[in-house]
Amino acid sequence: MKRISNLHWTGFYRPDKVNISRYTPRPHTEALQFRNIDTRIVVERSGKLHRLCNQIKLGKKEDMVGKEVDVFISQQAKVKGLMSRTASYKPVVIPESGEFSPGQRCRLKIDEATPGYFIGHPV
Structure with missing residues (x-):
């Protein structure tokens, strides 16, 4: 071998x-x-x-950058904003969003990809 x-x-x-x-x-x-x-x-x-x-x-x-996804907002992000998850459990950070809180669902557009998570904004 x-x-x-x-x-x-x-x-x-x-x-x-x-x-x-x-x-x-x-x-x-x-x-x-x-x-x-x-x-x-x-x-x-x-x-x-x-x-x-x-x-x-x-x-x-x-490949996900620019796409819209439905997410569940799970908690406050470690640094700033909110942490959410897609249906396939991919983490997406919403940097600044005063209109949402943990426990809610929303639709996001993926703006950026990092090795550990995505960054998106509500649409």
Whole structure:
């Protein structure tokens, strides 16, 4: 079986979500006997994978920019505005909206995509 790197696999399959964890061997396992990789290399590799995953997420989300979606407003956003969710549970932040509050539904136009969420305004 041919081995491929995590970067190549992730770039080829382009998954929606990736759990990036830095591996450490556990006591009393065979892995404890393996050669340890320098921490700087581990940090560099996980950084590359993180950047690739953000590019993939952003690329997939950019297709939604300009579309109108129905959302459920769930809570206040962490920084400013309101957090809402689409029917497929995609997060959409409404930056400034005094006319809505958590528990309501509304229709939004998606203005921008970030790796973690969309930004939209009511229509």
